[in-house]
Amino acid sequence: MGRDLTHYFEARAHKAAVLRAVDQGELPLKFAYAGSARETHERLSRSEGYQASNWRVDAEIARLRSIGAPVKLEVIDFGPGDGVHTSQIIRALAAGSQVTRYTGVDFSRSLFVQARRVLDAEHPNLRVDFQWADLEQPFSLIHDPTTKCPVLFLAIGGLLGNVEDHASAALNIFEAVPSGCLGLISVSALIPNANAEEYVEPYRTPVFRDAALEPLRAAGYSLDDAAFALSWDVNARAVVGVAELQAGVEYDRRENPPQCSADSIGRRQVRVFLSRRFTLTEISELLESVGFAIVDIGTDESGRRIDAIVRKP
């Protein structure tokens, strides 16, 4: 197989992991941000309506202000994406707080290179650092002992709704952040009386389809005619995207073939997208169960997002 310079993985190990996931029928969304998927994600995040449906900085900042955000802050940002949302948050924080240091924590190094460009351009005096982590595995953070100011961590943009195991991710974040820190967590809300189409409709775009399917393309699947179906899973309370694969992939001999049968499959369905919705009660119980104290929580004006301020005791 010739090397594809258009669709590629960030790390050699990602290909084996994706093929194992295909074999199991559920592909974690984290692969849709790394390697060539950085570009498809960026196109998605800058597409019409994406920002409006995923975050509202004014609501997030208002909730922080309501509890009196510290004058000086070190920010730890879990899943910063392409940095656009983060940059808006830091700009809004600057009205009342000084951010002395910023650390992005993400699975995707590719995307963080882009986030850094955004942050360097818009906040040239900000000290920007990055630490790699898979939020669904336990991890440690390296702290700067000279930083005396309080830490604010961010887990925004619906982060906890997009991981495979939101309880593990919440616990791992809790374990990693320093005691006494504040956190801003935002998730997508379950909308009372909404029908399935209301949840699914914002995702029915070619740009979203490309972003969701890019990890499969990087693995070598030809997907031009692949069926891609979006639906609302009532039991999981999640929007799910399922791709139907028509054929297997070949291996580059330089890659490590995984121990799975994904190279010899016929038709199969793989869940490639998952976005959970939460009720206020669910997210409150989740955050409290891992150890956080909830300082403030509520839905925004649209009723589509829940913002929570938490503290690690």
Place this chain on the structure above:
Amino acid sequence: MRLDSHHTAVFRDLSLRSRELAGSLCGTSFSGDASCDWYHAAWPVLRLINAVSTPYWHLDFYDFAFRALHHELGNDEPKIIVVGAADFSMAAVIHETSPSANPEITVLDQCGTAIRYANYWAETHRIPLQTQRKSVLSPDEEDLERFDIAASDALLTRFPGPSRGAVLSAIRSRLRPGGAFVTTVRDHSRVAPKVSRHEYPIDQQGLTAKGQHDLAQHGFDTSTVSVFSEMVRQYCKRMQSFTFMGLDEVSDLAKNSGFRLEHVESCATPGEFRETTYLRLMLRRD
């Protein structure tokens, strides 16, 4: 931490010959000593027992960096220079991680022993490798703006602060405009969290009981371990790394040397005597 089995065999072979090779090939040390033979004699032994800094601590980062640069370059024959090698490990990491079909890898070191170690690995595995025995500070005319990528592992802390700018500038001069320098530096400004390693094979005095045990496990007899022990003792007595104070210093150094800091990440490694924080860097020539 990973040490591939084929590297174990190479380091084992080199350990048995390193004192002789260093005695005849080492020249003036990077640290200004009359000779770096104490360093290069002990080095294969130390690598064999995972006692010293290695690019394999950062394999996931190098994998990312070389892949990203390969896809950006869009050609299968990038020109890559390894600056300040110590042995073959950085060249091996490039060979293992670069998706390029035919990367042109050049290893530069001012010491003939380091060059010999690199060539021994390349010949053992029949990997094309070019070498240059010269100071990083003195690029040849034909090497100016020749390379797409420069790489080195934990190189800059080998130099005292004031000379680091000159080293970075000399590396920059070898890169074509838009080329990238991929490297790591020890960050002394922050304490690393504990990683899963409890016993170290060396301490400030030399081999520990674990180090001696590990060498015996590699099949060396008591008298050979005793010889190695003295080589390692000399290394631990004389080795010096210079302090690097974190992100601010890296940012200033890069900017003042004509680089843009494209990617930086912090990580914790087992370290040589204790857990150590490193910064992993991708610098872009402006």
